[in-house]
Amino acid sequence: MKLDRREFIKQAAIGSALATAGSLFPGISFGSWNRLAGGPGVLAWQKTPCRFCGTGCGLLVGVSDGRAVAVKGDPNCTVNKGLCCMKGYHSVQALYGRDRITTAKVRKNGTLVEVPISEALNLVAEKLKETRDTYGKDSVAMYGSGQWTIPDGYVASKLFKGCLGTNNVEANARLCMASAVTGFMTSFGLDEPMGCYEDIDHADVFVTWGNNMAEMHPVLFSRMLSNRKRRAGVKIIDFATRFTRTSQAADKTIIFKPQTDLAVANSICYEIIKNNWVNDNFVNEHVSFHKGKTNIGYGTEDHFTFSDSAETIDFEAFKLFLEDYTPEKVEKISGVPAEEIKYLASLYGNPSLKVTSFWCMGMNQHTRGTWINNLVYNIHLLVGKISTPGNSPFSLTGQPSACGTVREVGTLTHKLPHGVVMNENDRQMAAEIWQVPVENIDPKPSYHTVEMFRALDRGDIKFMWIQVTNPMVTMPNLRRYRDGALKDDRFVVVSDVYPTPTTDVADVILPAAMWIEQEGMFGNSERRTQHFAQIVDPPGEAMSDTWQIIEVAKRLGFEKQFPWSQDNYIEPIWEEYRRFHTGPKHEMAPYTVLAERSGVQWPFVDGRETRWRYNPAYDPACKNDKDFDFYGKKDNRAWIWARPYEPAAESPDEEYNFWLNTGRVIEHWHTGSMTRRVPVLHNAVPSSYVEIHPEDAADLGVVNGELVKIISRRGELTMPAQINGRGVPVRGMVFVPFFDESYLINEVTLDAFCPISKQPDYKKCAVRLEKA
Amino acid sequence: MPIFSYLAIPKRDARKSLCEELSTLEHCQVIPADNQDVVVVVTDTPDEHTEKQLQHTIKSLPSLQSLSLAFGYNEKLE
Ligand code: SF4
Numbered sequence: 001m002k003l004d005r006r007e008f009i010k011q012a013a014i015g016s017a018l019a020t021a022g023s024l025f026p027g028i029s030f031g032s033w034n035r036l037a038g039g040p041g042v043l044a045w046q047k048t049p050c051r052f053c054g055t056g057c058g059l060l061v062g063v064s065d066g067r068a069v070a071v072k073g074d075p076n077c078t079v080n081k082g083l084c085c086m087k088g089y090h091s092v093q094a095l096y097g098r099d100r101i102t103t104a105k106v107r108k109n110g111t112l113v114e115v116p117i118s119e120a121l122n123l124v125a126e127k128l129k130e131t132r133d134t135y136g137k138d139s140v141a142m143y144g145s146g147q148w149t150i151p152d153g154y155v156a157s158k159l160f161k162g163c164l165g166t167n168n169v170e171a172n173a174r175l176c177m178a179s180a181v182t183g184f185m186t187s188f189g190l191d192e193p194m195g196c197y198e199d200i201d202h203a204d205v206f207v208t209w210g211n212n213m214a215e216m217h218p219v220l221f222s223r224m225l226s227n228r229k230r231r232a233g234v235k236i237i238d239f240a241t242r243f244t245r246t247s248q249a250a251d252k253t254i255i256f257k258p259q260t261d262l263a264v265a266n267s268i269c270y271e272i273i274k275n276n277w278v279n280d281n282f283v284n285e286h287v288s289f290h291k292g293k294t295n296i297g298y299g300t301e302d303h304f305t306f307s308d309s310a311e312t313i314d315f316e317a318f319k320l321f322l323e324d325y326t327p328e329k330v331e332k333i334s335g336v337p338a339e340e341i342k343y344l345a346s347l348y349g350n351p352s353l354k355v356t357s358f359w360c361m362g363m364n365q366h367t368r369g370t371w372i373n374n375l376v377y378n379i380h381l382l383v384g385k386i387s388t389p390g391n392s393p394f395s396l397t398g399q400p401s402a403c404g405t406v407r408e409v410g411t412l413t414h415k416l417p418h419g420v421v422m423n424e425n426d427r428q429m430a431a432e433i434w435q436v437p438v439e440n441i442d443p444k445p446s447y448h449t450v451e452m453f454r455a456l457d458r459g460d461i462k463f464m465w466i467q468v469t470n471p472m473v474t475m476p477n478l479r480r481y482r483d484g485a486l487k488d489d490r491f492v493v494v495s496d497v498y499p500t501p502t503t504d505v506a507d508v509i510l511p512a513a514m515w516i517e518q519e520g521m522f523g524n525s526e527r528r529t530q531h532f533a534q535i536v537d538p539p540g541e542a543m544s545d546t547w548q549i550i551e552v553a554k555r556l557g558f559e560k561q562f563p564w565s566q567d568n569y570i571e572p573i574w575e576e577y578r579r580f581h582t583g584p585k586h587e588m589a590p591y592t593v594l595a596e597r598s599g600v601q602w603p604f605v606d607g608r609e610t611r612w613r614y615n616p617a618y619d620p621a622c623k624n625d626k627d628f629d630f631y632g633k634k635d636n637r638a639w640i641w642a643r644p645y646e647p648a649a650e651s652p653d654e655e656y657n658f659w660l661n662t663g664r665v666i667e668h669w670h671t672g673s674m675t676r677r678v679p680v681l682h683n684a685v686p687s688s689y690v691e692i693h694p695e696d697a698a699d700l701g702v703v704n705g706e707l708v709k710i711i712s713r714r715g716e717l718t719m720p721a722q723i724n725g726r727g728v729p730v731r732g733m734v735f736v737p738f739f740d741e742s743y744l745i746n747e748v749t750l751d752a753f754c755p756i757s758k759q760p761d762y763k764k765c766a767v768r769l770e771k772a
Numbered sequence: 773m774p775i776f777s778y779l780a781i782p783k784r785d786a787r788k789s790l791c792e793e794l795s796t797l798e799h800c801q802v803i804p805a806d807n808q809d810v811v812v813v814v815t816d817t818p819d820e821h822t823e824k825q826l827q828h829t830i831k832s833l834p835s836l837q838s839l840s841l842a843f844g845y846n847e848k849l850e
Contacts, residue, residue: 013845
């Protein structure tokens with residue numbers, strides 16, 4: 001045991017050094033060590049995707065005596081080709097925190113007491129049935145995650161939508177990817193990127209739209225940097241609202257005022273048309289023009305509803321719409337000098353440059369998130385820079401399986417594994433595969449995430465089961481939703497691996513198996529499905545989230561729909577799920593192929609992966625004998641949308657005079673419940689802080705480390721200032737990382753959302769500051 | 773029983789000699805990068821005194837340009 005522990009620490013030391021080297025010397029490789037390193041006592045290396053971001057790096061995990069003791073990058077995985085970031089290298093240590101939840105707990109007379117897991121599962125099933133019988137089918141809900149494995153999400157959807165007949169299934173990816181989905185659906189009619197990470201090896205210009213890739217997608221960023229080093233003329237343009245590590249490495253940083261990316265994107269289109277940079281052949285053959293509703297609201301009130309309607313317009317009407325967005329006019333709105341807007345337009349407009357745009361939360365967590373996704377597609381479509389190597393509008397994901405589990409399995413209220421609940425054919429397909437009567441599947445979506453937690457607060461929902469996520473840290477306007485969850489007749493079940501503020505509100509805590517303690521699959525940002533076997537045993541009575549749901553389903557009488565045995569359930573679940581995606585547009589690889597390879601991209605047709613969709617040279621679903629086939633839309637065209645600039649839901653004013661922006665840091669994964677239990681990561685950034693511009697700090701009379709009170713209309717929080725740290729906001733803005741549960745910044749944020757995607761905006765609300 | 777890891781940067785054209793010099797030292801594992809002049813050094817020593825001595829020896833190697841700490845662990849502190 002002593003030897004193992006020591007070897008484990010030694011591997012951590014190596015991992016740390018490799019991670020540090022990786023961040024200091026992008027593209028550095030220790031491949032020959034990887035080939036040689038068995039390490040004393042390491043018996044086997046097994047493949048898995050990393051679980052700490054949507055990049056989906058392939059890892060090899062070294063196991064000794066039943067314990068995961070080492071990590072190295074998987075050289076066979078094309079995502080990272082043997083590289084990892086510091087979270088990846090330290091990932092296995094997150095399995096072994098001292099306070100791992102290993103037994104079930106049930107609240108009795110206000111106190112959580114340990115019980116056998118079978119007793120806890122009995123109680124979950126009883127409460128679920130009792131609540132449903134008393135208050136109706138929509139009084140129970142499941143709230144899952146982009147860190148759910150694909151089988152986790154699939155069985156959750158099957159149980160709740162197929163068997164229990166409620167569309168109350170949501171996942172935290174609503175908070176991170178919903179605008180990307182509605183952006184894809186409205187522009188292309190099909191979800192997920194047309195390109196792949198290989199675009200990085202072909203592009204001449206990278207534009208990061210409000211996206212700090214150096215910290216959030218470090219392995220992809222390092223691939224960009226090594227391309228810049230290797231190939232002449234490669235440029236990185238950081239289009240941002242604050243200075244970050246991405247800005248430090250970029251060739252140019254262009255700062256815009258929050259929310260005005262909408263105006264700048266339109267202005268780029270204006271310039272492209274004005275300078276005759278439009279790719280006429282492409283536009284005439286493959287694009288149609290549309291407009292939707294305007295002044296669409298912000299969703300801050302309960303029961304808010306909105307549905308858009310598309311009106312077809314022509315190119316001339318689109319051109320006229322853009323007259324409001326000359327660079328000179330937009331300079332006044334956005335603070336971006338007209339010359340910079342023209343420069344950006346010239347990069348997109350230059351026919352000899354291949355351009356890839358990257359974005360993630362900056363564009364998605366936006367009260368006009370769907371619109372800004374549409375507008376960046378507009379730019380690429382006007383110049384025909386899409387679906388070819390290096391020309392890619394690329395929406396990155398944050399979580400390891402936001403794509404695989406939430407978008408593909410469809411664990412959102414309106415979705416099914418294929419299509420939407422509103423569509424009769426899609427319901428019929430689901431009913432047939434799930435072996436349930438079609439009437440079971442409700443044709444009306446119920447609550448999206450924010451509204452689901454509002455319903456819990458109001459009492460419309462009485463029972464909620466939360467898996468693999470920590471909403472009592474992440475919900476915006478948090479105090480309302482925590483108070484709601486704590487109300488007397490609410491019953492909250494939480495499946496997790498460590499105690500969190502969410503387990504604090506639970507009536508039942510179920511100990512969950514984590515990542516490689518179970519078999520499963522994730523789906524990353526580039527349509528890649530990644531299988532992992534169970535590599536080590538879960539501790540105590542911890543059980544996979546998939547199997548927890550199956551246990552409850554069986555107790556509720558759904559043995560027919562959940563017939564699998566605990567010895568072998570992932571393979572049959574995958575093969576059943578795969579039936580939803582039959583056909584060249586979305587065919588998934590069989591289980592046996594997934595088990596062998598370090599990830600497989602869909603559509604997987606006749607043994608071949610599809611790297612660029614809508615391009616017949618790569619995509620077998622293209623049928624129109626043209627150079628592109630945008631087959632997602634009925635008119636076989638990609639849609640350009642006239643979407644205006646509209647202000648944020650809440651902007652700084654006399655009383656609340658600062659923007660508050662929130663986000664992550666490289667060392668920590670989301671709410672920090674796992675990475676804060678890894679000593680190296682925790683010690684690197686032990687607690688949260690508020691980044692303030694040095695001149696604003698001087699005005700406040702605050703120096704580095706001094707306490708600042710951040711006050712909004714919803715709440716307040718006091719935390720230490722960080723001045724000239726890794727990120728520097730512009731004057732009039734503060735930035736707070738949300739990984740630290742001792743500083744619940746979401747008590748301050750606003751629960752406004754994009755009316756189309758229903759994704760909240762964590763990047764913009766108004767606060768004032770006081771020296772504490 | 774300390775364990776430390778470092779990034780060692782060799783002097784110009786001295787990567788090979790730095791690796792050779794480091795490899796002769798006891799309690800010292802060497803992992804050179806394939807494509808950059810960077811060497812990962814891991815030390816695993818029985819006590820603090822030995823660790824300090826080893827650190828001193830590494831810092832005095834003629835082929836070493838700079839040494840920076842990446843990870844430190846000392847069982848006594850746990
Ligand atoms: S970049 Fe993301 S997927 Fe890759 S090692 Fe880091 S956290 Fe893991």
